Amino acid sequence: MGSDGDATADVIRVRRSGSLQGSVRVAGAKNSALKLMAAVVLAPGRHTLRNVPRIADVTLMAELLERMGARVTRGTDEPDVVTIEVPDEMVPEAPYDLVEKMRASIVVLGPLLARFGEARVSVPGGDDFGHRPIDMHLRALEELGATFTTSHGVIEGRAERLLGTRILLEYPSVGATENLLMAAVTAKGTTVIDNAAREPEIEDLAAFLVGMGADVSGAGGSTITIEGVERLHPVEHTVVPDRIEAATYLAAVGLAGGSIAIEGARADHMEMLLDKLGAMGLRVDDGGDRLWVTAPERPGRLTSVDVATLPYPGVATDYKPLLVALLSVADGVGILTENVFAGRFRYIPELVRMGADIRVEGHHAVVRGVETLSGAPVRAPDIRAGAALVVAGLAAEGETLVADAHHVARGYQDLVGNLARLGADVALVPGVGGG
Numbered sequence: 001m002g003s004d005g006d007a008t009a010d011v012i013r014v015r016r017s018g019s020l021q022g023s024v025r026v027a028g029a030k031n032s033a034l035k036l037m038a039a040v041v042l043a044p045g046r047h048t049l050r051n052v053p054r055i056a057d058v059t060l061m062a063e064l065l066e067r068m069g070a071r072v073t074r075g076t077d078e079p080d081v082v083t084i085e086v087p088d089e090m091v092p093e094a095p096y097d098l099v100e101k102m103r104a105s106i107v108v109l110g111p112l113l114a115r116f117g118e119a120r121v122s123v124p125g126g127d128d129f130g131h132r133p134i135d136m137h138l139r140a141l142e143e144l145g146a147t148f149t150t151s152h153g154v155i156e157g158r159a160e161r162l163l164g165t166r167i168l169l170e171y172p173s174v175g176a177t178e179n180l181l182m183a184a185v186t187a188k189g190t191t192v193i194d195n196a197a198r199e200p201e202i203e204d205l206a207a208f209l210v211g212m213g214a215d216v217s218g219a220g221g222s223t224i225t226i227e228g229v230e231r232l233h234p235v236e237h238t239v240v241p242d243r244i245e246a247a248t249y250l251a252a253v254g255l256a257g258g259s260i261a262i263e264g265a266r267a268d269h270m271e272m273l274l275d276k277l278g279a280m281g282l283r284v285d286d287g288g289d290r291l292w293v294t295a296p297e298r299p300g301r302l303t304s305v306d307v308a309t310l311p312y313p314g315v316a317t318d319y320k321p322l323l324v325a326l327l328s329v330a331d332g333v334g335i336l337t338e339n340v341f342a343g344r345f346r347y348i349p350e351l352v353r354m355g356a357d358i359r360v361e362g363h364h365a366v367v368r369g370v371e372t373l374s375g376a377p378v379r380a381p382d383i384r385a386g387a388a389l390v391v392a393g394l395a396a397e398g399e400t401l402v403a404d405a406h407h408v409a410r411g412y413q414d415l416v417g418n419l420a421r422l423g424a425d426v427a428l429v430p431g432v433g434g435g
Ligand code: UD1
Pocket: 031, 032, 034, 104, 131, 132, 133, 134, 135, 136, 137, 138, 171, 172, 173, 174, 175, 176, 197, 316, 317, 318, 340, 341, 342
């Protein structure tokens, strides 16, 4: 498959923008599409995925599948459709150069063990959120009967036949739940996952697996039950919409003002966030398969609130940089507590460069709203923080240059184009230094 996501233009230039108007459509969820692409390994044949975002991480996952022996094609007339031909024999291996670029590659572990009884996956290093262990993935797969050895930076897993059992996760890890779910679908007997992650993307993965012939119930709740089946078949499936992308446009309206429709966004996947944004003064109406969002009349300001990130259905950690950007110009003081990833505050010094008043104490950020931000050269430390700096720029006097914009292209199909179509003054500028 060719490459997607604009990784060449590495700086996004944002100028203070007037009210946003019009409508924008969210793409399929990155965090679901990547897992569904891994899950196809479970059944040989031709799989069809619809609503697949055109982003750099999907290109990387396609490359990983191709190195394992699959053929991945994106439709020319229908660019959101990806077909994957999974062969009978595959190389059950995720090499370091890909795992290093995209940590989500480790979700091939479960499906490879299930299908081939062996898997070699490079140990992921640290990333922009700090050290992210995979101990829970490995322990859970061991309970199904897999064994692991690690040498030369590679985890080698083996399993003669996985056997269903009850597994209690010590934390509802998204990745561990996914790896386990994919490993269990063809295990012998019944697997029960307790304290499972409940994210909408897990429900999407379970629906995908059921479409392949798996017997999975309870996904979306804390207990998932899987009755092992002998064999799975190829599937056609539409990826769930990206709730984090939807939240990005909600934040954009909160910062720039205006009133827009976000097509495809699902209010039922973002309830806690919508409650918080409502308490801040954004009006969000559920239009079924779209959200309508309206900012207070200017010169009104949003009101600060306190927010704590938690596993779903709590406020997602991925929304947090957007919330900090909103709070940085809201009226009052808001305390943000990070409960999911300890080190996830790297973008805060960048917002401070733009005039935000934020103090970090342990896993709390105390955000004192200021009247206005001022544009500055900043650097995107990761996907969502990069997007938050872009939308913060909409409310900053003058010009903001967000460098390392390739992070944004990893997770957003066309953030700059979409914001520009809503009336924002934003552009990709190749070859300009920032930060
Ligand atoms: C996924 C999402 C990420 C999101 C996160 C939480 C993808 C590609 N990424 O990441 O965007 O922010 O869910 O909603 O879908 N942990 C361990 N040991 C493990 C596994 C996890 O200690 O074996 C810890 C992590 O360090 C972290 C917490 O558990 O502190 C949550 O991680 P997890 O839910 O597994 O997140 P990911 O699946 O990595």
